[in-house]
Amino acid sequence: MTSQDSAEVIRLLSMRLYALNDLALTLKHIHWNVVGPHFIAVHEMLDPQVEQVRCMIDDTAERISTLGGIPRGTSGALVAERTWQDYSVGRAEAIEHLGALDLVYAKIIEEHRAAVRATDEPDRVSQDMLIEQLRSLELFQWFVRAHLESSGGTLSTADAGSEREAAAQAAEQARKQP
Template sequence: MPKDLTPRYTVPGIEREAAGRLIGLLRLRLHALNDLHLTLKHIHWNVVGPHFIAVHEMVDPQVDRVRDMADDVAERIAALGGVAQGTPGALVAERTWDDYSIGRADALAHLGALDVVYTGVIEGVRAAVKEAGEIDPATEDLLIEQLRDLEQFQWFVRAHLESAGGSLATDGARTEEQGAARGGDL
């Protein structure tokens, strides 16, 4: 990522240096959302097993909403005077996480891995909300709205991984492989 993201101009009421901080944190959110929408489509295409149709149909509305979120973040970057880097090369070069590692797999294995993915994305959004809140309520509000939707999507995923007694199969899973193994054990 370029070291200085300070724009030449920004929205009224925000200093250029503060806008640069916002642009930096939004760039990573844009990358995370673009990566998430591609990961969701990957799952959509590679899910198999008796729960295939439920997962196949559940993830498409999530893909659509995540793509809309990415668009909103990119437009906020532009409004702040920055450049929304939405290319695959920028995503790969600047991301702080590894590529989704599960290929063709049972629906519950994918959902176990996706639970771990959502946890990482949500933790990143929460950190961005905190930082944005110190600078700009409009950017903070955008991120909070997205956080609510992402948490709901994770709840949908976790509903498949939760027992009637309330225990989560992926509890304690830190990697996609661990999540997939625990989800696949159901």
């Protein structure tokens, strides 16, 4: 791998590191702030996701180091470098958090897929790691979406443009169900 390719892969992986660190924090935030009749199901669903995301974080940081980069795992680096806003839902019903979390997962998966495409030529090892991470991230999103989909496959948050909008749409759909 050329030094130019390595620098670009390190940049891509650093952004994935920030996104995964943010995801782990967001999952714990939801874990601590979920309420309502489905509290325990969501509360307990999230801890294994946090554990796996933390493993992804470690793998990504170690890959950055392997390529000669410096993984920056501080909150200051995350906030300075990220291109997204903080998770916007506080204490809320389980369905509201799941609606918002679906959008969080969708964005992370989209950006991971872009990183997979970008690493195809210069670094298949990093690409393989990202693909493995996608396998879990997509599974976690499926767990979330199972709460938001009708039996006909309609997603209650399909038209949402923001986390708060997704939370409101998911809550509205839940109120309509018998």
